[in-house]
Amino acid sequence: MAGSRASSRAKGAARGPEPSASSEQCLTYLRQMKLIRHFEDKAGEAYSLGKVGGFCHLYIGQEAVAVGSMAALRSDDYITASYRDHGHALARGLTARSVMAELFGKATGCSHGKGGSMHLFDASLGFLGGHGIVGGHIPLTAGMAFAAKYRKTDQVAVCFFGEAAVNIGSFHETLNMAALWKLPAVFIVENNGYGMGTALARASSKLDLAHRAYSYEMTEEVVDGQDVFTVRSAVDRAVERARLESLPTLLEMRTYRYVGHSMSDAAHGTYRTKEEVEEFRQRDPIKLLEAHMVAAKMIDEAGLKALDEQVVAEVEDAVTFAEESPDPAPEALWTDVLAGGQ
Secondary structure, eight states: OHHHHHHHHHTTOBOOSOOOOOHHHHHHHHHHHHHHHHHHHHHHHHHHTTOSOSOOOOOTTOHHHHHHHHTTSOTTOEEEEOSOOHHHHHHHTOOHHHHHHHHTTOTTSTTTTSSOTTOOEEGGGTEEEEOSSTTTTHHHHHHHHHHHHHHTOOOOEEEEEEGGGGGSHHHHHHHHHHHHTTOOEEEEEEEOSEETTEEGGGTOSOSOGGGGGGGGTOEEEEEETTOHHHHHHHHHHHHHHHHHHOOOEEEEEEOOOSSOSSGGGOSSOTTSOHHHHHHHHTTOHHHHHHHHHHHTTSOOHHHHHHHHHHHHHHHHHHHHHHHHSOOOOGGGGGTTSSOOOO
């Protein structure tokens, strides 16, 4: 079963050109992906120890999608994500300290301890959530794209969501509107094969999700989401289309999560086999980039070890910062609730 799923999901996934990124760019990608991986490992540990409340959905295995996508964006572009948002936040530039403190519900968190794992925000970086309602943020992205077009700023709005959201009405309504109004938006489906514990084949009559764009005369592309270079190339094309032509794109990133849907099924769950998970681990995005860099003599084993030590230290510092940070003051309950006005 795992083999058939792997081959069917890989079919049609664009691999893109041979990587042309510089040594410095590759090192940046690798560091960001390793930071996300170590951060998520630590977040899962903290959740198990009762230090993180609410829900917690880890991004382990999907790092190339966030890192490759963010590399194609400008600092003033808009980003929205689903509740599996830690990786996107870190790749966008939110500090490990601010994200970990938010998970811990502390006042120093990026959402001042009010959002938690699923609602990470930093408006100064154009990172506008972290949204807990499946598909609820997709229309918001169209609104951001409309605002950019109305103001003639050439900004682009990018939306990340899981494959289960493509069966929700807001997805179809938004894509229709984005195509009709020619909005500068990029819609990125992170197809990791499962909506919670339900395999895609049991929930969708069409497995090639990018083809949903056909109904709206929208450009689409299926992308190998485990290859950071391929992701970067695909998002580059989509962003250019949005910025220069004010046209939307639907990208289906075929990826995989190596952990469960959330901490409630932290391993692989009962809905997939260990063999399937191990098969997909053969295309771990971090290992693929490491292999490329070692082969190209951009880094050696000592360099990889040093990089790991730096990232581990950064994450440990984030945990210490979160633990030592104060809780939100009681009066903070009344702030940022309603917008003032006449």
